[in-house]
Amino acid sequence: GANSFGQLGLGDTSDSFLPQQVIGFPDQQVIKAISGGGGHTVATTVSGEIYVCGQNSDGQLGLNHTCDVTHFTLCTAIVNLHVSKVACGWNFTIILTNNGELLSCGSNNFSQLGRSGEGSSSVPRPVDVCKKIVVDVAAGLRHALAITDDRRLFQWGTGIASHAKRFVQKNSVPVIFTAKEPSPVQDTGELYVWGRNQHGQLLHQDLFVLQPWKVGDHFFLGEKIRAVWSGWSHLLAKTESGKLFSGEEELLSAWPSLEIGRGSNRRHEWASQRGSNTGPDSLLNQLLPGGLWIGAQSSNKRRFVIFLGME
Incomplete structure (x- = not known):
């Protein structure tokens, strides 16, 4: 696929027309899930760590810098947390831990990080979902959604009508x-x-x-x-x-x-x-x-x- 920013993790920025194995993945980690954004990729391991590569112009890789990365690299900012799921938007990343904490990094031009009024962030920072425990998360182009343990659905960012409710309090239980x-x-x-x-x-x-x-x-x-x-x-x-x-x-x-x-x-x-x-x-x-x-x-x-x- 496309590899303009090194999002394939192959060590270069050449597009690939055939599947290629990523040789020498860091620390021989076992991958349980992969999420891709507009130009970046996040791999979640069974041990709860995340490895990132690709476009990083807005800090979406969470590496505390904004340089693109062509090899899968450990996100050291959250090594003390156990990541259960990652959702990538176009140029931002949403991270869910096994204890229900939510973090985000990358562009915040449309408040897609869940922290209104702040700029972009190159390190994962907490998202306050009304002090609730999050159990699932997803991300779109410029918006994100989260489900909490009390069965409420929260949404933020753009892609939702500007006057839409911040969260749904219906009887529906997604x-x-x-x-x-x-x-x-x-x-x-x-x-x-x-x-x-x-x-x-x-x-x-x-x-x-x-x-x-x-x-x-x-x-x-x-x-x-x-x-x-x-x-x-x-x-x-x-x-x-x-x-x-x-x-x-x-x-x-x-x-x-x-x-x-x-x-x-x-x-x-x-x-x-x-x-x-x-x-x-x-x-x-x-x-x-x-x-x-x-x-x-x-x-x-x-x-x-x-x-x-x-x-």
């Missing part, structure tokens, strides 16, 4: 969510969406949905939702039976079930069956959304890419 268009999945398997809707991906008539809006069960053939992912202009939802539904550009009235391996170059003509003998197993275990594409891993461990959104 347990899974993503951040390009915030899309929580409730215990009941219902899907609520809000935010930008220029491509109809939220299945709503308004171009911007200001409050959480429940997507009708009929869009999913009456099945409960168990997971949801988003890209730049599309959403994907996985039901309890393993069906995959898409909501993306030009799909203004329905989210048809995707037939993996048979798609169409016309976005509104995805088949309604579940998989085919010629394609990968349609029971998907993991999806990794990009701006205009979705990387997927099926239950038989085969990996493939679904291209969705703008052509």
